[in-house]
Amino acid sequence: MSDYKLPANVGKLHFKDLLPVNPNGEENTRIFLSKLNEILTDFVRDTSDRNEKVLHFKFPEDMRASLDLDLADGPVDLQQLLDDCHVTLKNQVKTGHPRFFNQLSCGLDLISMAGEWLTATANTNMFTYEIAPVFILMEYVVLERMRQIIGWKGGDSILAPGGSVSNLYAFLAARHKMFPQYKEKGLTSVPGQLVMFTSDQCHYSVKSCASVCGLGTDNCVEVPSDERGRMIPSELERLIVERKSKGHIPFFVNATSGTTVLGAFDPINDIADICEKYNCWLHIDAAWGGGLLLSKKYRHPRFTGVERADSVTWNPHKLMGALLQCSTIHFKDEGLLLSCNQMSADYLFMPDKLYDVSYDTGDKVIQCGRHNDIFKLWLQWRSKGNDGFETLMDHLMGLSEYMVERMKQMPDKFYLCLPEPECVNVSFWYIPTRLRNMPHGPEREQILGKICPILKGRMMQEGTIMVGYQPDDRRPNFFRNIISNGACRKEDVDFLLAEFDRLGHDL
Numbered sequence: 001m002s003d004y005k006l007p008a009n010v011g012k013l014h015f016k017d018l019l020p021v022n023p024n025g026e027e028n029t030r031i032f033l034s035k036l037n038e039i040l041t042d043f044v045r046d047t048s049d050r051n052e053k054v055l056h057f058k059f060p061e062d063m064r065a066s067l068d069l070d071l072a073d074g075p076v077d078l079q080q081l082l083d084d085c086h087v088t089l090k091n092q093v094k095t096g097h098p099r100f101f102n103q104l105s106c107g108l109d110l111i112s113m114a115g116e117w118l119t120a121t122a123n124t125n126m127f128t129y130e131i132a133p134v135f136i137l138m139e140y141v142v143l144e145r146m147r148q149i150i151g152w153k154g155g156d157s158i159l160a161p162g163g164s165v166s167n168l169y170a171f172l173a174a175r176h177k178m179f180p181q182y183k184e185k186g187l188t189s190v191p192g193q194l195v196m197f198t199s200d201q202c203h204y205s206v207k208s209c210a211s212v213c214g215l216g217t218d219n220c221v222e223v224p225s226d227e228r229g230r231m232i233p234s235e236l237e238r239l240i241v242e243r244k245s246k247g248h249i250p251f252f253v254n255a256t257s258g259t260t261v262l263g264a265f266d267p268i269n270d271i272a273d274i275c276e277k278y279n280c281w282l283h284i285d286a287a288w289g290g291g292l293l294l295s296k297k298y299r300h301p302r303f304t305g306v307e308r309a310d311s312v313t314w315n316p317h318k319l320m321g322a323l324l325q326c327s328t329i330h331f332k333d334e335g336l337l338l339s340c341n342q343m344s345a346d347y348l349f350m351p352d353k354l355y356d357v358s359y360d361t362g363d364k365v366i367q368c369g370r371h372n373d374i375f376k377l378w379l380q381w382r383s384k385g386n387d388g389f390e391t392l393m394d395h396l397m398g399l400s401e402y403m404v405e406r407m408k409q410m411p412d413k414f415y416l417c418l419p420e421p422e423c424v425n426v427s428f429w430y431i432p433t434r435l436r437n438m439p440h441g442p443e444r445e446q447i448l449g450k451i452c453p454i455l456k457g458r459m460m461q462e463g464t465i466m467v468g469y470q471p472d473d474r475r476p477n478f479f480r481n482i483i484s485n486g487a488c489r490k491e492d493v494d495f496l497l498a499e500f501d502r503l504g505h506d507l
C-alpha cells in the first residue's frame with residue numbers, strides 16, 4: 001500500500017502518456033508532478049523535524065535486499081515510479097537535518113533547492129550563451145561580485161565541478177603563465193623539474209595536481225605546520241631554497257584558508273612575501289573557509305592579504321550552504337584562463353556568431369559540457385542579500401564558539417584538540433567515565449582514539465546525530481564536528497553534547 005497514491009487511472013499510466021511524449025498529457029503530468037512535489041516537500045519537512053532521526057541505518061546487504069533496483073525489459077507504471085522515489089528518500093541520510101554534523105556540506109537551503117529544481121527543469125548546458133543566455137549572465141554577475149569581495153578589480157573566474165577541480169585549474173593557469181609553450185610543445189618546454197609547495201594539512205586534491213600534471217607527488221613538497229595546523233612560513237622558505245639549490249623550479253605555492261580537518265588558516269601575508277621573493281604563483285585554497293570572506297567580524301585576520309593571491313578556490317556549497325555542487329575558482333589575471341584552456345572547437349565556439357562570443361565561456365575550461373551550478377547560488381544570494389550571508393557566517397561561527405565554551409565547562413567529558421578553533425571545525429575527544437581520572441597524554445589519546453569508531457557506530461545505529469572522526473599526523477582518531485547548517489541552533493549543540501554522553505559514557 002502506497003503512502004502517495006495516484007488516482008488509479010493515472011497510477012497505471014506510463015511515461016509515454018505524459019508530456020512531452022504525449023502532447024495531450026498535460027493534466028496527467030500535473031497530477032504526477034504534484035504527487036512528486038508532495039514526496040519532496042515531506043522529505044523537507046522530515047529533514048527539519050528534530051523528532052525525526054537523521055538516518056535509519058541499514059547494512060549494505062540488508063539495504064540491497066530491501067530494495068527493488070532491477071532494470072526490467074518492460075516499463076514500470078507511474079505509481080511504481082512514485083513509490084521508488086518515496087523509498088529512495090526514506091532510506092536517504094538527512095544531510096539537512098540540524099543534527100547532522102558530519103560533513104563540510106550540511107543543511108538544506110530551501111531557496112537554493114528551489115533553484116536546483118528550476119535548473120533541472122531548464123536542463124541546459126553551460127558552454128555557450130546561445131543555449132543558456134540568462135544563466136551565463138548570472139555567472140558574470142555572481143563571479144564578479146565574488147572577485148570584488150576577494151578585493152580584486154577585473155580578473156576572471158569559472159564554476160568548476162568541485163574544489164578539487166578548481167585547484168587543478170589554478171595549477172594549470174600557473175604553469176601556463178610561467179611556460180606558455182607548454183600547451184603546444186608539452187613537457188619538453190619546461191626546462192627542469194617543477195616543484196609545488198603546500199602545507200602538510202592541505203586538502204589531498206593539491207597533491208593530486210602533482211600526480212595528474214606530471215610533476216609526481218614527490219615534487220609536491222609538504223611544508224610543516226604549527227600546532228594549530230597553520231603553515232610555518234620560515235619552513236616554506238627553507239624548503240624552496242633547498243629545492244632551488246638542487247636546480248629545481250619552484251613555481252606554485254598553495255595556502256589553505258580553512259583546512260579540511262582542523263579549520264586552520266595559513267598566514268597569507270607572510271606566504272605572499274615569500275612567493276614574491278621567489279617568483280611563485282600564490283594560490284589560496286579557500287574551498288572551505290571562503291564563506292568567512294563575507295563576514296566583517298571573522299574575515300580578519302584569517303583572510304588578511306588575500307588580494308595578493310593569483311588565484312582563489314571558494315566553494316559556495318560548503319559554508320555558504322548552496323546546494324551541491326557549487327564551486328568557484330577566481331583569477332586576478334584576465335585572459336589567462338582562456339589562453340590556457342582554449343581549444344576553439346569548430347562545432348561549438350564559432351567566432352562568427354550573432355553575438356559577442358566572449359560570452360561563450362565554455363572554451364575556458366578543460367571540460368566540454370558544464371552543469372548549471374549558478375542559478376541556485378544566484379537565487380539564494382538574492383534571497384539573503386549580502387547582509388544575509390554575513391548573518392549566516394556569524395551565526396555558524398557563534399554556534400561553534402558556543403560549543404567550545406560548553407565543552408570547556410565539562411572538561412571531564414570533553415577534551416579539545418585545539419582550544420581556540422579558527423573555523424566551525426571543532427576537534428575533540430569524548431571521555432567515557434572510566435577514563436576521566438586518567439591524566440591526559442599519549443596513552444589516554446590512544447585509548448580515546450580506539451573509542452571513536454565504536455561511538456560513531458552507536459551513533460549510526462541510533463540515528464540521532466552524525467559526527468565524523470579521523471586521525472591526523474599528530475593524533476590517533478578524534479571527532480571533528482562541523483556546524484555549517486544555518487538551521488542549527490544552540491539547543492542542537494546541547495543535544496549533541498548530551499547524546500555523546502548518553503551513547504558513550506560506558507565505553
Ligand SMILES: *Cc1c(COP(=O)(O)O)cnc(C)c1O
Pocket residue numbers: 104161162163164165202203205256258259260285286287288315327
Ligand atoms: C572540500 C575541500 C576541497 C575539495 O572540494 P570538493 O568540492 O570536495 O572537490 C578542497 N580544499 C579544501 C580545503 C576543502 O575543504
